[in-house]
Amino acid sequence: MNDATESDRPGAARQTLLRKLFAIHPVLAPENAGAERLKQTLSVWALMAIGIGATIGTGIFVLTGTVAANESGPAITISLGIAAFGSGLAALCYAEFAAFLPVPGSAYSYTYATLGEVMAWFIGWNLLLEYGISASAVAVSWSAYVVNLLANWGIHLPSTWIHAPFHENAAGHLVASGAIMNVPAALIVLALSTLCYVGIQETARVTNVMVVVKVAVIVVFIVAGLKYVSPANWHPYIPPNTGTPGHFGWSGVLRGAGIIFFSYVGFDTASTTALEVRNPQRDLPLGIIGTLVVSTVLYVAMAAVITGMVPYFKLNVDAPVAAALDAHPALSWLRAFVIMGAIIGMTSVILTSILGQPRILLSMADDGLLPPIMSRCHPRFKTPHVATAITGIGAALIAALFPLGVLADLISIGILLAFAVVCIGVLVMRHTRPDTPRPFRVPWAWVLCPLGAVVCLTMTKFLSNATWIRLVVWTALGAVIYVAYGYKHSKQRT
Numbered sequence: 001m002n003d004a005t006e007s008d009r010p011g012a013a014r015q016t017l018l019r020k021l022f023a024i025h026p027v028l029a030p031e032n033a034g035a036e037r038l039k040q041t042l043s044v045w046a047l048m049a050i051g052i053g054a055t056i057g058t059g060i061f062v063l064t065g066t067v068a069a070n071e072s073g074p075a076i077t078i079s080l081g082i083a084a085f086g087s088g089l090a091a092l093c094y095a096e097f098a099a100f101l102p103v104p105g106s107a108y109s110y111t112y113a114t115l116g117e118v119m120a121w122f123i124g125w126n127l128l129l130e131y132g133i134s135a136s137a138v139a140v141s142w143s144a145y146v147v148n149l150l151a152n153w154g155i156h157l158p159s160t161w162i163h164a165p166f167h168e169n170a171a172g173h174l175v176a177s178g179a180i181m182n183v184p185a186a187l188i189v190l191a192l193s194t195l196c197y198v199g200i201q202e203t204a205r206v207t208n209v210m211v212v213v214k215v216a217v218i219v220v221f222i223v224a225g226l227k228y229v230s231p232a233n234w235h236p237y238i239p240p241n242t243g244t245p246g247h248f249g250w251s252g253v254l255r256g257a258g259i260i261f262f263s264y265v266g267f268d269t270a271s272t273t274a275l276e277v278r279n280p281q282r283d284l285p286l287g288i289i290g291t292l293v294v295s296t297v298l299y300v301a302m303a304a305v306i307t308g309m310v311p312y313f314k315l316n317v318d319a320p321v322a323a324a325l326d327a328h329p330a331l332s333w334l335r336a337f338v339i340m341g342a343i344i345g346m347t348s349v350i351l352t353s354i355l356g357q358p359r360i361l362l363s364m365a366d367d368g369l370l371p372p373i374m375s376r377c378h379p380r381f382k383t384p385h386v387a388t389a390i391t392g393i394g395a396a397l398i399a400a401l402f403p404l405g406v407l408a409d410l411i412s413i414g415i416l417l418a419f420a421v422v423c424i425g426v427l428v429m430r431h432t433r434p435d436t437p438r439p440f441r442v443p444w445a446w447v448l449c450p451l452g453a454v455v456c457l458t459m460t461k462f463l464s465n466a467t468w469i470r471l472v473v474w475t476a477l478g479a480v481i482y483v484a485y486g487y488k489h490s491k492q493r494t
Helices: 002-021 044-055 058-100 107-112 117-152 183-198 200-226 249-264 266-271 280-309 320-326 329-366 385-401 404-432 445-460 465-489
Strands: 166-168 174-176
Touching (some): 044 200, 044 266, 044 329, 058 117, 058 249, 058 280, 058 329, 058 404, 058 445, 107 329, 107 404, 117 329, 117 465, 183 200, 183 329, 183 385, 200 280, 249 404, 404 445
Antiparallel strands (some): 166 174
């Protein structure tokens, strides 16, 4: 009898450990999720401004050109369509979760409520790639456009202070570039972090203005550029593969979709402001879906025009929109206007990326998985000021040290994994809490949710091997932090 009892102990211990690791977080009503610490000021239009502000930036002003030049050719519009399709399926799932569970943790909180703690940690940790590194990646593009504009004015900054000290070679390895650091990229991150520190209402007002300006610039560019589109530049529409997977052909189209996927992350940012929305059950679904629709239309139109204005292989430059204008002297009057619009557009993306990450850190700290200092909110500004400061400093350092290509791939893989898990989570919640009222429901959920997860996971297969290696290293680092701190301090068990 004693022998049997002893032999059962290892199995019982393993079951107990698994129960702890996959413990489900109780679903909290908004009034119990800490809303009193933050200021509820956002409307559906403010949410769309934040979402569009986070979406339309480097993707439309830089990646439409570089992905066309290196991966998909003129079929960048197909890549954008595939990314938009996957994002649309994920957006529907986000809308159901955001209305049902309006908390600031976004995909992290949704995963905790459906798939358990260890999966929530994995998603939350990888969301840091999405937000912090997104701010850094866009800051690198911002720096390139600012340097270009200053050069037009006769102001030339030292090369060693406007480029990253590392770049990625053909084998996907980081090598020294000879530069010291990208100072403009770091400075813009620190400046916008200060604005996020001061308050959500101030951030929303600045975002509204920048969104109006950049959308106007994009529309003007599309209308003016249509006259100079040559259909010959769209042939071949899908350039033949060079023999290297992901370098043109259909594999290039799919890899391009995976890379540019991070350009659609704006609706996720909107969901992180759930506790600062006046009517989250109604406004969050509208803001999320509205953001994706507007952004997709502008992205596809911009990509079609830019690849029609110049051959796709000439767009592998830091400022491809400016390159398209340079190819047509009659549009020289538009150049400065577009560059300023691109700079303003990317500024709004950096701002909203910095806005999102501290609120995820706040949720993780509230759950005990990160130190409690991360959940502190400023008594006057009503913002997660400590998490904002840490986010800003970290993003500034990354922007100063790493090139855009490395950062864009890392962001995309983090987003794709998060989106896939959220799609699965909707089905889990439908099974575990079928009778709970839902202000918004994904139509045909048993078809669209699995399809969304499959599309997102499939696109991760077309990202580079180096990206997967970096993801494994990042996840291993997160696992160490979870074991050393999060598992021991989790409030779910205490």
